[in-house]
Amino acid sequence: MTDPLLHIEGLSKSFGALKATDDVTLSLKPGEIHALIGPNGAGKSTLIKQVAGALVPDAGTVWLNGRDVTKLPTAARARAGLGRTFQISSLAMEYTVLQNAVLGALGARGSVWRFLGNVMRDKALRGTAERALARVGLMEQALVRTSELSHGQRRLLEVAVALTLEPDVFLMDEPMAGLGADGSRRMTGFLDDLRSRAPILLVEHDMDAVFALADRISVLVYGKIIATGTADEIRANPEVRSAYLGEEIVI
């Protein structure tokens, strides 16, 4: 068995009396897509924030690449190999698509302390940025201002910027949200290919996508993981059916 690239051990976070994350343990192995599902308010966003470094847990440890990153801030975790995409697109809206991608390439390079050379004429940075845009199919929009992109295109740009980082682990928060049936199908195909490059911890509401993609699924309810297993195991789990999937959803 291979060592997990991302491992979360006993993570807990409370807001007052509310246990938003309750002793969560999960791992992400090379080459896999591990989906995290759960009803609204289950604490998915809180968990993601603790993995990304935006929120400090009360207890527990986050291991990335065998290194304890629990105390590291967001930027340091990105440098340690974490590529995150947001549920609500978080981009530099005044910049062009290409500038956003170059920013990612610049972050991956790490040396930002150059004050005179023109960044958009840096062949290496531009090459990395353009390859990432080409992979998600945004090359035609490279010179469009990001604020003028459609919602779906912004989601793709988020993924492209994460690609420029060449991370060891992807952390994707609802990449399908608002994409529509067609966009969702394309994103599913894309993520399917992407797992061979780096494993993905995927938070997603779109059940078709989750069951099509995930090697393993963890179900989060009231901050606790109630089950982890393959798609078939999760479908068959009675606890999951009653707690989350409900009677009205047929899978």
Place this chain on the structure above:
Amino acid sequence: MIRREGIINTLIFLSLPAVAGAALLLDEPFTITLATRAAILALAAVGLNLALGLGGLVSLGHAAFFGIGGYAMGILASHAQSYVPLIDTWIVIEGTKSMPVIWLVAVIASAFAALAIGALSLRTSGVYFIMITLAFGQMFYYFAISWPAYGGEDGLSIYVRNDFPGLNTLVPIQFFGLVFTILALVLWAMGRLAASPFGLALNAARQNAERVETVGLTPFRLRLVAFVISGAITGLAGALFADLNRFVSPSMFSWQMSGEFIVFIVLGGIGRLFGPVAGACLFVVLEHMLSGVSEFWLIYVGAILLLVVLFARGGLIGTLAGRAVAHD
């Protein structure tokens, strides 16, 4: 549209030497001094524009750096003119009348001050950042007032303008040429900086700090470096301003001064390379024309500022050149 902005920038920029040159031909040295004053104030605001326009850091304390630059000149030159060494306990440091040395001291001193002020204030943001920079500026102001060794409230007079190799700096057009050259060099460097890797990251941190962190960069460090460069440029402008007036006083540290720098930037166009130049020129022209009309001329400037903020957000340059186009 980007070309139109380029033409407007060139016109605004060249208006300074054009006015100075015309004044030379018409033998109006006071007008040359006005153009010099506009160029120096523009330089101070170009410094602030790096923090405010590109970095989104609304500093209401940049007069601190302007004043430090001014006092660097005042202190060094006053010791040189009285032949009393600045320090003579362990090592002897004499005052100086050499502009390059004074500039260097002004830049280094204001950079260090910006490093200290920035390291503390950049932990806050928004209104708190404005207030804490204002507080630091006021600290320097009251310190200068209560420092009798260098004039206290009355300030320091320097009888002869400092020297620059090969120039007679007391000739207005020569001093103007020197100031204008510095302004041109700094504008060139600022233009390069805005397009550099650092500029891209700094501007991105203003737009979306979360995005910058997610690619592994630290907004705090980017902003601190920007704040230091910004303070150093404003400090250099302070040294020149003191030399122009041959006088330094605590008013260089006043919060009204900081406010004026912001007004130049808003009038000219926030975040635009030549915005502060346009704003400072406009301000000096208004000051000259309106102060003859009424003692309360700032009321008119206030009205113009109000119109710009309400109806012409891009300032003078934005109104003339249209919306900024994203870089390639």
